Amino acid sequence: MTHRGTLFFVLGALAALGAGWAGFPHVIYRSRPQPVEFSHKVHAEKAGMKCEDCHELRADGSFAGIPRLDKCAGCHAAAMGTTPAEKQFVDGYVTPQREMQWAVYARQPENVYFSHAPHVKLAHLECTACHGNQGQSDRLRPYQEDRVSGYSRDVWRGMKMNDCVACHRGHGIENSCLDCHK
């Protein structure tokens, strides 16, 4: 084999490695802005709210998830502050009674069944254990989703089945498939 041939081979390999490791993540993900620039920090500090005030566990064990319009409009029937983000929210959603279409970072596939109740009430996990420091952020981080599969980058990073299984095994909790699939 000539040096020239090897050179091109190596150049090709390097180009591919660069594209695959550095370039591919930019291409495979697309960003979507959230409908409203919501600040958790403002609500936690200024309004003195806790996670459960909006993200509650209902009596039947189901989880409220991201609150719907009536929860927010309960306080924000009119603008309570002076930020342009709040004004945009009131004008764009509260007044016309339009539901916000939040992009859910943790949205799992349809066949996955995750129940907050045993993790929060029985295992006493903190919200931050899986969701990170959302509660103290001033801005919602950008929502990036995989162009092909549609799942968010956050799921790829830390909420895949391997991650759940690793944590369960670490605590010695064995589960059957149907416990987490529906």
Add this chain to the structure above:
Amino acid sequence: MSAKRYGMSIDIDKCTGCGACMVACAVENNVPPAPEGANDRKGITWIRVFRIANGAGKTAFVPVLCQQCGANTPCVSVCPQQAVQVDPATGIVGQMPERCLGCRYCMAACPYHARYFNWWDPEWPAGMEKTLNPAVAPRMRGVVEKCNFCHGRWHAAKARAAAQGRRDIDPADYVPACVEACPTGAIQFCELSARPDGPGGFRLLEKLGTDPKIYYHSQRDWVREIAAAPGGKEKARG
């Protein structure tokens, strides 16, 4: 949470063959209505009521669903994908369509013909998809599905217990759809581990040694003969 063995006790003498269990199961588990080409061999009926006759004008109806075999579970032993598993905590044989590759080996292995294949993508008429049950995921074409003892209701019962700080579910919260729908109470759901002397009755094809968890009862000798005989299927219409 202590391990349980869930099973059923079906009284053949009480079954009127009304089919409410079949429809309730389809509603709960998002089974689509029959597409164009569906017939009795290609339809999906996780629970299916068969009619048996003694040839002298007497009729009985036998609901057959996944027997939740406890020993030498045939479908588990043949699956190349490990898409079906016996849950040690409940005894339920759980089918995971998301792992299934559609080889249908399990359908051949199941002696009770209680497994069904999605020959087509599920199709609901426009608007009907709003009536789907969010507790159960719809399946795509090319995968096998079967009764899981209403795992959607099992999940809801566990979530309710967890919200109240309990690990053990309230038995009243976990009632499969067919049991709830039966107008005569012919199908009863029970926890076999809580009945030390067993639920009595007979089981289908007991000689095969699959240790099914569905126990059938009948006072009529001819019913028991047909159920025990390996050729009994020919006398069944359904």
Add this chain to the structure above:
Amino acid sequence: MKTTRRDLFKFAAGGAAGLLLTPAPWRLVTDTALWSENWPGIPRPVRGELRTRFTHCTLCPAGCPVKARCVGDQPIALAGLPGRPLCAFGLSGHQLPYHADRVTEGDIETVRTLVSKRAATESVAVLDLRPGRTASWTYRRAMAALPRGIYLAPQSAVPAVNLDAVKTILSLGVPVLDGWGTPAKVLAARPHFRLIQAEPMESHTAMLADEWLQLRPGSEQALAEALAGQGGGERTGLSAEQIGSVARQLAQGGALVLATQESPAVIELNHRVGAYGQTIVARREAAVPPSWRPAAPTTALDALPDRSIGVLLIDESAADVYLPWTALESKLAAHAFVVTFASSRAGYGRYARLTLPAPVFPESSDDCVPAVDSLAATFRLAVPLVTPPRGVASPTQFIAKLANLPASNALRERADAIHAVGRGTLQQYADSRVVSIKTIKRDEFWKGLNEGGSWTDDAGGKMPPLEPLPSAPAVVAMSREMRAARGPMPPLVSKLYRESNLRVRT
């Protein structure tokens, strides 16, 4: 240095080798598999908070209470109450509004104009296939208000059957164990009566009956006549011994004869076996506002002269017993205009000029007639759980408007009239509480009814007399298959009819 094609290939080979060491190809394979899980063909169930709402089923005259599990306002599963389960049809009734064959379009305004014009000079007849509702009163009042209005119904009065007193039932083709009465009550009473099923084919009920008499097709009336002493038993294909045995069983008291058609022979037979007053009893009707009293009476089809009806409006939205089209056709004038309000074209839509879309369960706002096995009057609302699509017309409102009758509040007026009488109890399904209506206010009563509750009259007291022969009521019911053939069946019932051999469609 000139790059050659060989260099290009080497570059590409290096690229391919390098690519395999990056996440890209592996990730794309995984993504494609993940994409296939969610490809557009598979719908996603709507998520949301689960709520329970109560209503009553309107698919048959039993009017079973329904506990609907809803996501938001959309029912996703229906169930009965403990001890009162729903049948296979009721369990999937929430899917009916989306049935592929459902009629959703119809030019209501044009029909309204046309019918109004003709109503001034020609006779207008309303065919009510489920008499006894509050809507039935609206039709009767509307027909009384029109110059030549006629109210038609398959039966003049719907009697009650005392299941506790029944010891022998002779059913001439009625599916006693398969959709007659309130199925849960019938099955509970089953050990106490003997069922003789007389019909040509071995229906489901025939399989479960104590005795199946295989009649020659079409000879049900002949059997009734033979048993009533009018001879003709040889037409049934049964032997004299068989007919004699049936007659002896019926003579032992507690007998009831059911048929799919009202006929003098069946009425006479019921009279002979002493059914009237014992197993067929009268039932007080729930109170109506006094202003409703001047309403058109039920006209028997036979009493109408041939070729007399100019406009026929059929309410097929709640249909239990169908009159044969040939019988109706003979009463239609030469250029009669026939409109049917239905959700499917399979019933009278085959003969009517137009089918106007009607609400289906669970869209319909109606009240449920007392079930045939209910000895006391009941008032139960079918509370609409979903909004009907635009373009759907309520036949009650249409016909009321035709006669300039303000009837949009008819159900409320009826509830108020019942409350004014002060008899009976209200049962709330959410907590199974039963209260006497004397202890609650009018508005509470109405609210309770709308949340899924049922008013039952007190037992005892003065009952209306049973009509004397020959206008005594017969207990008539259609076979479920015949009824189902006219309307869209809930799609999942295909599990019974197509995807298994459990039911053979007759």
